[in-house]
Structures are given as structure tokens and as C-alpha cells.
Amino acid sequence: MLRFILKRVFWALFVVFVVISGVFFAVRGIGDPARARFGPQAQQSVLDAYRKQHGLDRPIVEQYLSYIGGVVQGDFGRARQNDQPVVDVIGARLPRTLLLGAMAMFFELLIGLSVGIIAASFRNSYLDTSLMALSFVGISAPTFLTGLLFLNWWAFRLGWFPVGGYGLGLWSSIYHTILPAFTLAIFGAATYALLIRSELIEKLFSDYVRTARAKGLSPVRVILAHGVRNALLPVVTLMGLQLRTLVSGAIITEAIFAYPGIGRLAWESLNTWDDMMILSVTTISCAAVLIGNTLADIAVAGLDPRVRLGHS
Amino acid sequence: MHWTQTAKWASTLALVLLLGCPKPPDGPRFMGAGHNEAQHGGTFVFHHESTVKSLDPHMAFDELSNMAIKLMFDGLLDYDNETNMVPMLAKSLPSISDDGKTFIFELRKGIRFHNGRALTAHDVRWSMEHMLDPDVGSPGFTFYTQLQGVDAYREKKTKHISGITVKDNYTIEFQLTEPDQTFLNAMAMTFAYPVPKEVYEKYPMAVSQHIFGTGAFKLQEWESGVKLVFGRNKDYWDKPRPYPDTMVYLENLTRDAAMMRFRNGELDHAHRFAPADYLFLKNSSKWAPYRAEYADINLWGVVMNCGMPPFNNVHLRRAVSFALDREGWKKARNNRLRVTDQPIPPPLLGYDPELKGRQTYDIAKAKEEMRLAGYPEGLPEEVDMWIGHGNTGRFYGELTQQDLAKIGIKIRLKPVAFALYLEETGKPNRVPMMMSGWSQDFPDPADFLDILFHSRAIHEHDSENRSFYRNPKLDALLDKGRIEQDKEKRRVLYLRASEILAQDAPWAFMWNDLKTEAWQPYVKGYTPHPVWSEMYRDVWLDLPRRRIAQAARRFKESFFALLGPLHKGNN
Numbered sequence: 001m002l003r004f005i006l007k008r009v010f011w012a013l014f015v016v017f018v019v020i021s022g023v024f025f026a027v028r029g030i031g032d033p034a035r036a037r038f039g040p041q042a043q044q045s046v047l048d049a050y051r052k053q054h055g056l057d058r059p060i061v062e063q064y065l066s067y068i069g070g071v072v073q074g075d076f077g078r079a080r081q082n083d084q085p086v087v088d089v090i091g092a093r094l095p096r097t098l099l100l101g102a103m104a105m106f107f108e109l110l111i112g113l114s115v116g117i118i119a120a121s122f123r124n125s126y127l128d129t130s131l132m133a134l135s136f137v138g139i140s141a142p143t144f145l146t147g148l149l150f151l152n153w154w155a156f157r158l159g160w161f162p163v164g165g166y167g168l169g170l171w172s173s174i175y176h177t178i179l180p181a182f183t184l185a186i187f188g189a190a191t192y193a194l195l196i197r198s199e200l201i202e203k204l205f206s207d208y209v210r211t212a213r214a215k216g217l218s219p220v221r222v223i224l225a226h227g228v229r230n231a232l233l234p235v236v237t238l239m240g241l242q243l244r245t246l247v248s249g250a251i252i253t254e255a256i257f258a259y260p261g262i263g264r265l266a267w268e269s270l271n272t273w274d275d276m277m278i279l280s281v282t283t284i285s286c287a288a289v290l291i292g293n294t295l296a297d298i299a300v301a302g303l304d305p306r307v308r309l310g311h312s
Numbered sequence: 313m314h315w316t317q318t319a320k321w322a323s324t325l326a327l328v329l330l331l332g333c334p335k336p337p338d339g340p341r342f343m344g345a346g347h348n349e350a351q352h353g354g355t356f357v358f359h360h361e362s363t364v365k366s367l368d369p370h371m372a373f374d375e376l377s378n379m380a381i382k383l384m385f386d387g388l389l390d391y392d393n394e395t396n397m398v399p400m401l402a403k404s405l406p407s408i409s410d411d412g413k414t415f416i417f418e419l420r421k422g423i424r425f426h427n428g429r430a431l432t433a434h435d436v437r438w439s440m441e442h443m444l445d446p447d448v449g450s451p452g453f454t455f456y457t458q459l460q461g462v463d464a465y466r467e468k469k470t471k472h473i474s475g476i477t478v479k480d481n482y483t484i485e486f487q488l489t490e491p492d493q494t495f496l497n498a499m500a501m502t503f504a505y506p507v508p509k510e511v512y513e514k515y516p517m518a519v520s521q522h523i524f525g526t527g528a529f530k531l532q533e534w535e536s537g538v539k540l541v542f543g544r545n546k547d548y549w550d551k552p553r554p555y556p557d558t559m560v561y562l563e564n565l566t567r568d569a570a571m572m573r574f575r576n577g578e579l580d581h582a583h584r585f586a587p588a589d590y591l592f593l594k595n596s597s598k599w600a601p602y603r604a605e606y607a608d609i610n611l612w613g614v615v616m617n618c619g620m621p622p623f624n625n626v627h628l629r630r631a632v633s634f635a636l637d638r639e640g641w642k643k644a645r646n647n648r649l650r651v652t653d654q655p656i657p658p659p660l661l662g663y664d665p666e667l668k669g670r671q672t673y674d675i676a677k678a679k680e681e682m683r684l685a686g687y688p689e690g691l692p693e694e695v696d697m698w699i700g701h702g703n704t705g706r707f708y709g710e711l712t713q714q715d716l717a718k719i720g721i722k723i724r725l726k727p728v729a730f731a732l733y734l735e736e737t738g739k740p741n742r743v744p745m746m747m748s749g750w751s752q753d754f755p756d757p758a759d760f761l762d763i764l765f766h767s768r769a770i771h772e773h774d775s776e777n778r779s780f781y782r783n784p785k786l787d788a789l790l791d792k793g794r795i796e797q798d799k800e801k802r803r804v805l806y807l808r809a810s811e812i813l814a815q816d817a818p819w820a821f822m823w824n825d826l827k828t829e830a831w832q833p834y835v836k837g838y839t840p841h842p843v844w845s846e847m848y849r850d851v852w853l854d855l856p857r858r859r860i861a862q863a864a865r866r867f868k869e870s871f872f873a874l875l876g877p878l879h880k881g882n883n
Binding site for chain 1: 446447521539564578
């Protein structure tokens with residue numbers, strides 16, 4: 001198991017390194033950080049002074065090695081737009097995205113599992129059909145559309161939630177995060193619902209469930225203790241994969257709700273061509289996805305020995 | 313899966329969601345508490361759709377940054393709501409010598425920077441010299457080149473600017489090389505704002521993060537791209553101002569999001585509306601008392617390059633100026649502009665609604681000018697017109713295309729990025745025609761005519777005179793206008809300059825922007841300012857129990873909104 005974990009971690013670090021290198025050369029190759037900082041009308045002397053001060057006049061390979069050296073030591077450089085340390089900016093934004101992700105994950109599991117279990121329990125009924133129809137709508141609807149609709153209905157028309165932004169203090173922050181988290185959770189909840197329904201139906205027809213029923217257990221206990229428990233394995237794998245969706249979905253969701261997290265930071269950095277921010281945000285997103293996938297792999301391997309032994 | 317049933321359920325659900333949705337709020341959600349006297353306290357929230365570039369008054373040259381800088385800094389001079397010059401950090405308007413070259417300012421005593429240090433005349437001199445230091449790279453230095461000794465200072469031949477003399481701790485003298493009526497305007501610009509030397513020396517590249525002004529509010533927090541938070545400066549010299557405890561400046565809010573937040577009561581002041589929101593506000597009787605529409609001091613038009621064919625022909629330029637249907641454009645733009653026919657925007661000196669030879673829409677005259685230009689059947693070849701990359705540029709470009717087609721001028725639109733536009737249109741003989749505009753740096757006709765039409769503004773690169781119009785007679789008039797101290801004589805000079813420009817038509821003068829703003833009913837003391845975008849100096853909030861009021865109203869509205877047909881609006 002330890003060898004399996006080390007292999008996965010090494011592979012994740014390698015992918016992060018490749019992504020940083022690729023993005024570094026792409027970003028520096030396309031844009032001019034000094035021009036991005038001071039705008040199209042900046043004087044040449046100002047641009048030259050900035051380039052000299054920030055080492056942008058050195059060969060690109062030298063700049064790359066210097067950047068990688070900094071990253072290894074935990075120094076991601078300073079933001080171009082306001083000269084703040086990138087780590088500070090990301091440090092302010094990351095907790096918000098983590099809160100958004102955690103709440104979205106909570107909604108995904110709560111809604112997805114509930115809908116899936118209810119649908120499977122009442123399979124082929126009108127309730128099942130309508131819940132599955134809703135799930136298909138949830139999977140098909142793009143985040144920008146659901147986000148705008150929720151914003152319009154629940155924030156603007158009904159006034160139940162703030163239209164956007166992020167609050168001051170814990171409760172206000174949670175209040176501001178509910179709507180974007182719900183939007184972000186729609187796709188995942190629908191995916192969980194469809195998965196758990198099919199898994200559960202399969203399990204409910206298995207021999208051990210039939211045996212449990214024959215023993216006289218109540219239908220609820222049969223479903224929860226014997227059905228759901230065994231149907232959860234693929235859900236764990238899916239949770240790892242869902243992290244990627246949460247990261248990519250956060251960019252759109254945060255942009256729609258003007259939610260000041262990492263996703264919106266990525267969007268702003270692209271708009272202002274702040275190369276230091278683009279690099280750092282990409283690294284963090286990539287790391288988040290890889291951590292999620294690695295943890296899911298490890299969890300599945302822990303639960304199912306065939307995986308770590310390399311069997312399908 | 314029963315697909316027919318699935319479709320049935322999905323469509324039913326969609327219908328319920330669409331039809332069951334309550335109406336959006338059609339008026340303000342929250343009203344004021346009814347105080348007549350200005351109240352202290354509260355948080356005032358305002359916004360912009362882009363990001364503040366810099367909080368350093370010596371570097372910022374955009375209205376967004378200036379909005380924030382105006383909260384934290386004061387200059388020696390400022391403008392009142394009628395564009396009159398008023399003293400701020402100066403005790404009174406400066407005394408000016410008879411030859412118009414010497415200006416002496418007396419400073420108010422007891423003014424302190426936010427770091428607690430007292431402001432003196434030495435700070436004023438240091439700040440001016442810092443801003444004019446070529447190593448600093450301030451984009452504002454060109455406004456102060458009339459100061460004696462600036463050239464030698466910028467060439468590093470002298471340590472100080474000889475035209476700035478500190479008489480004593482509270483008296484400073486400025487000496488110009490020649491009289492200049494725009495010098496006081498330049499002294500009211502943010503570039504001339506006094507800053508504390510010690511902060512600039514300690515954080516030369518990160519001043520924006522450690523900003524200390526003398527203004528009404530202190531910077532508390534700046535999360536770039538998200539928000540700036542300002543706290544009340546309790547030691548502010550101009551008591552009882554400021555009134556709110558906190559000012560929150562939200563950055564990067566799109567127009568749609570800003571309007572939704574405003575109507576939801578989350579923003580206290582809103583501006584720059586999308587077309588649909590603009591029409592809603594304009595037609596809403598409930599918002600009528602809390603909105604304003606007024607002409608911005610700026611100028612927009614179709615610019616023709618007088619230095620290259622085909623627009624080196626004055627008759628062709630005049631033909632264009634007569635062929636553009638300004639009123640038609642106004643209608644196409646939902647009346648969101650004020651049509652103009654001359655280079656000086658109202659209310660500046662020299663604007664005359666009855667100007668001789670002003671440019672009006674007249675197809676017969678346009679065709680006659682085409683004949684005089686030697687093109688009675690129209691231009692044989694298409695002309696490139698450079699426009700902005702966005703929808704607005706294309707919109708006006710297409711209107712130009714339609715109008716000029718009527719007199720036989722075919723236009724090929726060339727949408728380009730703003731940086732490329734600035735670079736290429738500033739070089740001679742590159743771009744024959746473009747859509748362009750100019751917003752005031754300060755309310756004076758020289759800020760328009762000198763910059764846009766004086767031959768001094770033509771260079772091999774970075775010309776602001778993008779029409780490359782050269783006329784020694786006009787240059788002479790503008791040079792006289794700049795130094796003339798008698799207001800009436802000055803008006804006549806600019807009137808004459810306007811006539812020449814209207815008739816020589818380097819631009820087809822088209823419109824001045826109309827600006828619309830709206831504020832919540834509990835926002836008091838706010839008046840749109842003719843010079844500064846969104847000036848919040850006198851704002852106070854008439855909502856001492858705003859949070860409770862908001863929560864109660866929101867609950868009530870939600871309850872009634874859910875009743876659907878019984879819902880009777882939010883007021």
C-alpha cells in the first residue's frame with residue numbers, strides 16, 4: 001500500500017511540475033508583464049526600470065529557473081497589479097473557495113444521495129421518473145445558465161439571498177456562499193443521484209439483500225444498511241473526480257456571483273495578464289485536482305485490494 | 313426510462329419555474345429614516361466595472377483610480393459643483409502677479425497626513441518634484457512643463473525646480489515661464505496632490521499599499537480586483553465631513569450585476585447602465601427622484617486624417633461633417649447622448665449654441681461639398697475607418713457607413729484593440745479615418761483644443777492630434793487663449809477657434825456623452841459633480857437602522873412575492 005501511495009504522490013508532483021513549466025513558457029511567451037502592469041501608454045523608461053527590477057530583462061530560461069527555485073522555497077513572487085505577495089493574495093482568496101467547495105460538496109452529497117436513494121426505492125414510479133428527469137436537467141444545464149437563473153430568481157426577484165459578493169464575518173460569508181454553492185452543486189448532485197440510483201437498484205436485486213428481506217428486516221433498514229452501504233464504493237471514486245469539476249466550475253460560478261475566490265482571481269488575472277497570478281492559480285488548481293484524484297485512488301485502493309494490485 | 317413522461321415532467325417543471333417567478337423589484341427596496349440634518353455613521357457602498365490601477369496620485373491617470381484617490385487626498389485647489397475653482401488645502405485662491413506668471417499659495421494650518429504628520433509647504437514642493445522626476449515616470453508631468461526650471465530639473469541639471477519656492481512653512485510660490493490660464497487647473501489635478509515624503513522613500517515601488525493622504529477617509533483594506541475599504545478620518549480638517557464611517561468601493565462589477573445589486577439594495581449608488589437597465593430607470597417613476605442624467609464634459613466624433621488622402625481635401629471633410637445624421641444616431645442610442653456640432657463641450661468657455669458655421673446634418677450641403685471636392689459621383693475607393701474592438705465601436709461605425717453611403721463614400725470598418733489603436737492612430741499617414749473621443753482632464757477649453765488640434769500635439773509617435781490638422785492661424789489663437797487673463801477676451805478667442813475648426817472639419821463633431829446615475833433614497837447629500845466622477849465628499853446616510861429595516865422588508869417582500877398574482881410590487 002505504501003508503495004502504491006508513493007507512486008501516486010510522485011506522479012502527482014511530476015504532473016504539477018510539467019504544468020507549471022508549460023504555463024510559465026506559454027504566459028511569458030505571449031504577454032509582456034511590464035506592459036500589462038503599466039498599460040499601453042506607459043513610458044519606455046518606466047517599463048525598462050520595471051523589467052530590470054523584476055529580472056524580466058534576463059534570458060527566459062534564467063527567469064524560469066529563478067521562478068522554479070522560488071516556488072520550491074514557497075515564494076510564488078509578487079502580483080503585477082499591486083505588488084502584493086502572491087501568497088498573501090491567494091491566502092485571502094483560498095479559504096473562500098474552500099468554503100464554496102465544501103458547501104457545494106455538502107449540497108451535492110445531500111441532494112444527490114437523497115434523490116438517488118428515493119428514486120431507487122420507488123423505481124419506475126412517477127416520483128422516480130420525475131426525479132430522474134430533474135437529474136438529467138441538472139446534468140445538462142450549463143453552470144452559467146443555472147447560476148444566472150438562481151441569481152435572478154432567488155436573489156434579485158425574491159431577495160432571499162445577496163446578489164453576489166462575499167460577506168464580512170462567518171455567518172454573513174456562509175449566507176453569501178449558499179447560492180453559488182448550490183449552483184456549483186447542481187451538476188454533481190445530479191451525477192450522484194443517477195449513479196447511486198443505478199448502483200442501489202443493482203444491489204437491491206442481489207442475493208444478500210434478498211436474504212436480508214427474508215430475515216424480516218424492515219424495507220428502510222434493508223435499503224440503508226445493506227443496499228446503500230454497498231452502493232457507496234463508486235461514490236468515493238466519483239468524489240475524487242468531482243473535485244476537478246468543482247475547481248473548473250468555480251471559475252464560472254465565482255465570475256457569475258462576483259465571488260472573490262480563486263476562480264475569480266484566475267479570471268481577473270487573465271484579464272489583466274498578471275503572469276505571476278496566472279501561474280500560481282494554475283498550480284493551485286492543478287494541485288487541488290491531483291490531490292483529490294490521488295486521495296480518491298488511495299481510498300478506493302484501501303477499500304478494494306484488487307485496485308492496488310493492478311487488477312481491473 | 314419513459315422518455316415521453318420525462319419530457320412531460322421536465323416541461324411542466326420549466327413552466328412552473330418560469331411562470332411562478334415573482335416580479336423583480338420595480339422601485340427602491342429601502343427608504344430613508346426621514347432625517348433633515350446630516351447624520352454620521354453607516355457604510356456607503358459604491359462600485360465600478362473595472363479595477364483600480366493605482367492609489368498613488370502621482371501615477372494614476374484614470375477616473376476609477378481617481379475616485380478612490382479623491383477619498384483619501386485633497387489638493388491645494390478643487391472645483392465646486394459649478395466648475396468654479398475653490399481652495400482646499402490652500403487657505404484661499406492663490407494671489408497672482410500682474411504678469412500672470414507668479415502664483416503664491418497660503419496653506420491651511422493644522423492639516424495632517426493620515427500618518428499623523430503635519431502638512432507643510434515643503435511637502436508640496438517635494439511632491440511636485442517627485443511627480444516631475446523622470447525616473448518616477450508620472451504620466452501627468454506634461455501638465456506642469458510651464459513651471460520655470462522644469463526642463464533643467466528633468467534633465468538632472470538641477471536638484472530642485474527653480475520655479476517652486478518655499479517662502480515659509482505655510483507659503484509656497486510657483487513661477488511660470490509665461491502666463492498660463494490652465495496652471496491652476498493643473499494644480500487641481502491629482503498629480504499635484506501633496507503626499508508624505510517618508511512613505512514614498514520607504515516604499516518606492518509599493519506606495520499604493522501604504523498610502524497616507526490628507527483626505528476625508530483612510531485606506532483600511534485593498535483587495536485588488538475585489539474591493540477597497542476606507543474608514544473615516546476623524547481628524548479631517550473640514551469638519552463635520554466626512555459622514556459615513558466606512559466607504560466600500562467594489563471593483564470589477566459588471567453592469568448587469570451592479571444593477572441587480574443596486575435594485576436589491578446592496579449598492580448605494582450606481583452608474584454606467586446597460587441599455588435595458590437604462591431604459592428601465594428612465595421610465596421608472598419610483599426611481600425618478602433618485603436619478604440624474606447630465607452631459608459629461610467630453611467630445612466624440614469622426615476623425616479624419618488631414619495629412620493624407622483623401623481627407624487632405626477640406627471639402628471632403630466638410631461633406632462628411634454635413635452627411636452624418638446626429639439626431640438619427642441619438643435615436644439609435646436610445647437618446648443616451650447629447651448631439652453636438654462644435655469642438656468645445658458645454659459648459660466650457662467658448663461653447664456657443666449659435667456658433668457660426670457649426671456642423672449640422674444637411675445632405676444637400678454634403679453633396680455640394682462632394683462636388684466641390686471633385687467627387688460628384690462619390691469616392692472611387694473604400695476608406696478604412698478604425699474603430700474600437702467592442703460592440704459600441706461597431707455600432708457607431710455602422711452608423712457612419714450608412715450615412716456616408718448616401719453621399720457616395722464607402723467605409724470599410726477596421727476594429728482593433730485599444731492599444732493598437734492608440735499606437736497607430738498617433739503616427740502620421742497611417743489611419744485615414746477613425747472614431748475618437750476626448751474626456752476632460754480639467755474644465756477648460758484648452759484641454760480640448762490645444763490637445764486635439766494644436767500642431768504642437770503632432771509627433772512622429774504618440775500624437776494626440778490624431779487628425780494631424782495644422783493651421784498656424786488656429787495655433788496662434790490657441791496660444792493667445794492660453795495666456796489671456798481677461799475672461800471675455802479669452803471667450804472670443806476660443807469662439808473664433810471653434811468656428812475655424814467647425815468649418816475646416818478635421819473632425820465631424822458628433823456628441824457629448826450623457827451620464828446617468830441613481831442612488832438609494834436614504835443616500836443624502838449626493839450631487840453629480842461636473843469634473844470628478846462620483847464625488848462622495850458630502851454624502852451621508854439617512855438609515856440608522858438599515859440592517860433591521862432591510863431584514864424586515866426583505867421578509868415582507870418575499871412573503872408577498874410568493875403569493876404571485878396578489879403581489880403588488882415592492883413599495
